[in-house]
Amino acid sequence: MIRLYDSVDGEVRELNLRDPGRVSMYVCGPTVDNLPHLGHGRFTLVWDVARRWFTFRGLDVNYVSNITDIDDKIIARSLQEDRSTAEVVATYEALWWEAMDQLGVARPDEAPHATDYVPEMIELISAFLEDDIAYTISDGVYLDVSRVPDYGLLAGQPLESLRVGARVEAVEEKRSPLDFALWKNAKAGEPSWPAPFGDGRPGWHTECVVMSLGLLGDDFDLHCGGLDLKFPHHENERAQAVAAGRVFARHWSHNGLVMVGGEKMSKSLGNFTSLTNLAETSDPRAYRLLVLRSHYRSPVEVTTATIADAERALARLDAFARRFELAALAGDTLEVASRREWIGEGAALYEEVAAVLDDDLKTPLAVAMLFDALAAANTQADAGDATGAQNLAKAINALFGALGLSLHSKEDDVDSRSADLVTRRDAARGAKDWAQADRLRNELVTLGWIVEDSSTGTLIRRP
RNA sequence: GGCGGCGUGGCCGAGUGGUUAGGCAGGGGCCUGCAAAGCCCCGUACUCCGGUUCGAAUCCGGACGCCGCCUCCA
Numbered sequence: 001m002i003r004l005y006d007s008v009d010g011e012v013r014e015l016n017l018r019d020p021g022r023v024s025m026y027v028c029g030p031t032v033d034n035l036p037h038l039g040h041g042r043f044t045l046v047w048d049v050a051r052r053w054f055t056f057r058g059l060d061v062n063y064v065s066n067i068t069d070i071d072d073k074i075i076a077r078s079l080q081e082d083r084s085t086a087e088v089v090a091t092y093e094a095l096w097w098e099a100m101d102q103l104g105v106a107r108p109d110e111a112p113h114a115t116d117y118v119p120e121m122i123e124l125i126s127a128f129l130e131d132d133i134a135y136t137i138s139d140g141v142y143l144d145v146s147r148v149p150d151y152g153l154l155a156g157q158p159l160e161s162l163r164v165g166a167r168v169e170a171v172e173e174k175r176s177p178l179d180f181a182l183w184k185n186a187k188a189g190e191p192s193w194p195a196p197f198g199d200g201r202p203g204w205h206t207e208c209v210v211m212s213l214g215l216l217g218d219d220f221d222l223h224c225g226g227l228d229l230k231f232p233h234h235e236n237e238r239a240q241a242v243a244a245g246r247v248f249a250r251h252w253s254h255n256g257l258v259m260v261g262g263e264k265m266s267k268s269l270g271n272f273t274s275l276t277n278l279a280e281t282s283d284p285r286a287y288r289l290l291v292l293r294s295h296y297r298s299p300v301e302v303t304t305a306t307i308a309d310a311e312r313a314l315a316r317l318d319a320f321a322r323r324f325e326l327a328a329l330a331g332d333t334l335e336v337a338s339r340r341e342w343i344g345e346g347a348a349l350y351e352e353v354a355a356v357l358d359d360d361l362k363t364p365l366a367v368a369m370l371f372d373a374l375a376a377a378n379t380q381a382d383a384g385d386a387t388g389a390q391n392l393a394k395a396i397n398a399l400f401g402a403l404g405l406s407l408h409s410k411e412d413d414v415d416s417r418s419a420d421l422v423t424r425r426d427a428a429r430g431a432k433d434w435a436q437a438d439r440l441r442n443e444l445v446t447l448g449w450i451v452e453d454s455s456t457g458t459l460i461r462r463p
Numbered sequence: 464g465g466c467g468g469c470g471u472g473g474c475c476g477a478g479u480g481g482u483u484a485g486g487c488a489g490g491g492g493c494c495u496g497c498a499a500a501g502c503c504c505c506g507u508a509c510u511c512c513g514g515u516u517c518g519a520a521u522c523c524g525g526a527c528g529c530c531g532c533c534u535c536c537a
Contacts, residue, residue: 266535309475364476382502
């Protein structure tokens with residue numbers, strides 16, 4: 001039984017699935033108008049972990065996450081870069097998937113593009129106009145939120161208090177400042193699609209409702225995204241579904257934001273670090289570990305210091321993997337618990353970790369338990385209980401793998417010159433010729449190796 | 464102004480009515496020819512003021528500070 005916080009109820013409750021054993025989840029994806037930043041990294045990591053965990057527990061997960069490929073920002077970028085919106089989209093979408101691969105975020109089962117769903121959006125908007133739920137003004141078509149029962153459900157506020165808080169009205173013709181654009185009339189030089197209510201392009205809130213319902217069907221299980229999308233984006237998605245008489249998401253879940261210097265990281269504040277830059281300056285697994293060590297709903301401060309902290313913790317995990325010769329897990333294939341062996345203390349560990357992860361994905365607790373288990377396995381091995389330690393180590397590896405974190409004990413390619421130096425050093429050490437052994441060690445260090453002595457002789461690895 | 468959330472040891476970051484979260488850093492020890500790496504051990508913290516309680520960092524009230532959303536944002 002999986003329990004998860006629901007953003008509408010404001011409490012943790014059992015994940016009540018439409019079809020038992022199957023999870024349909026929709027995660028609001030990026031607008032590809034710029035380099036993906038750490039905030040995007042967090043939401044993709046958080047929901048990747050959720051997906052992996054559900055799968056690990058034997059649920060059949062259908063994971064859909066969109067790519068927004070038409071939007072004001074994309075148009076602005078195409079003007080700025082003096083090339084077509086299609087080229088802008090191609091560039092930044094490629095960078096997006098590259099960043100996802102580097103983070104070890106598994107590809108969604110489906111990654112729909114907004115522009116592939118324009119006919120469906122037009123159909124929906126036409127129906128709204130027919131029912132007078134939407135209205136046309138000079139620059140486009142808007143949804144009349146007063147026609148939507150329970151508008152404000154996600155915001156946790158009634159329509160009236162939202163209206164009071166609404167900021168400067170951009171379009172005075174709107175009936176209410178809260179009414180939002182379903183369709184934006186085409187301007188010269190902008191991409192547009194023909195529609196009975198005028199050529200133009202879809203508003204942001206319309207694509208997600210069409211794609212989520214289209215691919216997952218009515219009453220799908222889980223709608224996820226960053227906390228900053230809760231209102232108005234998700235509110236407006238839901239408003240359209242309700243207005244169309246469709247049953248929308250059974251559960252809503254939102255991840256906390258990435259903070260930098262106490263402020264939210266965002267495109268609009270311009271205080272972002274790109275994932276591309278992160279991958280260049282650190283082991284991408286460090287960010288996953290950092291994300292796992294904070295609860296998904298909490299804000300997390302990401303700095304070079306906290307990333308470096310995670311990298312050092314990772315070094316310890318890697319050393320553990322080397323000691324127990326653990327297989328590298330957590331690739332593109334999602335792990336499933338039933339395919340692994342759980343023996344002795346490993347089985348007990350799995351029970352404990354599963355209990356906290358099933359309960360609102362308490363990854364920080366799970367990670368703490370895994371570190372405790374790591375120390376226990378080391379102690380057992382030191383005491384000579386190789387079998388017990390190995391069982392525990394395998395479980396630890398499998399559970400980190402379940403969360404998408406690979407403890408890789410990868411072998412570095414050793415060139416013949418280095419291999420020769422290793423052989424000669426072992427010979428020198430055998431002959432207790434310490435001066436020669438130290439000289440050979442220095443040579444290896446100069447070649448960029450970390451040199452370690454072991455019971456089987458000199459070991460070298462890359463930093 | 465409305466709604467939501469937060470304030471924990473040097474840093475990051477969990478959790479909880481009374482037993483050490485965990486990681487990193489730091490200290491000690493083991494191993495080692497010396498190193499390196501690794502392993503083991505060590506921290507008694509919870510913004511402030513009241514209250515409830517045998518007992519609160521954990522519950523309640525208040526204060527102060529901070530953050531998010533109400534505008535595009537993951």
